[in-house]
Amino acid sequence: MKIVKRTVTIVLCLLLIPVTAVTTAAMKQRFADGPNRVFSGGPLQSGELYTGSEPDWSFVSEVPTIEMQLLEPPRSRRIWTAEFNGKLYVWSGYMGTPVGRIWKRWPVQAERDGRAVIRIDGKRYERRLVRIKSGDILDGLSAAIRDKYPSQTTRTAVEAGEVWVFEAAPRD
């Protein structure tokens, strides 16, 4: 019995090392101007703030990821994006899994307060995230997402709540 207890203690102590590494890396990123990979970053501070007419978002087809920050809470993350019919969209997968819901809290936060800032190629845009739960637009948008990324996103998945899709609309 004593050897089992000792083994468990040793394993737990050794596990503390990667847990500490991940926690430290995540905390460090919170103080950064923007995200890195999966850990949330701080507010997007650098980069020119875009003003003017609605941009032609077709250029995002060449952009693999964008940085997006919600105003509340003021944290940023790196996400996929797609343009469809002249509008900009972001989405979050894995929302139907427990790990996904813990990992990705921004969609729930964005549904509460959609005010956001996105940064693409160093330029910041003020947007408002509006969730799209259903509709014919999801057919075309899903196809656009699958064309751009190795994604399984379908209209059915969005309507089932497994993928949360938001239009990054202009902020009025």
Added chain:
Amino acid sequence: MKYFYRMIAVALIATVVAVAFIPGVGDLVEENFQRYLGRAAR
């Protein structure tokens, strides 16, 4: 066990210092975490 606990304490402090201050270490940790998280979410 006393020496083991001391070793773990030193390893934890070294981990925090390395991740916080050595360029690239935090990114390496995040890259591996992303890999495991992605696998777990599927």
